[in-house]
Amino acid sequence: GQNIDQPTEMTATEGAIVQINCTYQTSGFNGLFWYQQHAGEAPTFLSYNVLDGLEEKGRFSSFLSRSKGYSYLLLKELQMKDSASYLCAVTDSNYQLIWGAGTKLIIKP
């Protein structure tokens, strides 16, 4: 079956760095997305990786290793507004988007 694993919840301190991991087992791979979702709101796009390596976008970076079926989202200089759920999603060989259950990130002062 197809599966995406990410931690259920993480806690970090304001100003610090946090890494949210995502591992996947899917039938084929055509890209991996990271989305941010605040409580009661729809997800917003953060990043898209289709090739191995690190993509940096401001305070957020996303890394992909296709051979390991692994990605991480790195958040630097954490702010209180970064408290949200972070969803990892993979596009499989049929171009279907498989969603992870999300990681709830709690930022403490």
Next chain:
Amino acid sequence: GAVVSQHPSRVICKSGTSVKIECRSLDFQATTMFWYRQFPKQSLMLMATSNEGSKATYEQGVEKDKFLINHASLTLSTLTVTSAHPEDSSFYICSASSGTNSYNEQFFGPGTRLTVL
């Protein structure tokens, strides 16, 4: 750019009634629209994928006669929950893409919270 709106944002209805939710792409042509539902503390669950002018493709376990989807134009898709019951209460989110599959980035609407009494 790439703004998607949903209407209504919240709806409360009585059991047995039908509710229509609209999803509009405001500044681009959405070849494909996706409908999701999300229960509290759970991830998004894809309900169906609709391409403009053709019938929606429903995910396994989603009743097509209960969740009617119409994608009549490149900027509008509607989801009608027919004969709603309390177990249909959920957060319904649409997304739109200018591509023909989920390889292309999806832009999400703000969601509609449905409460069925």
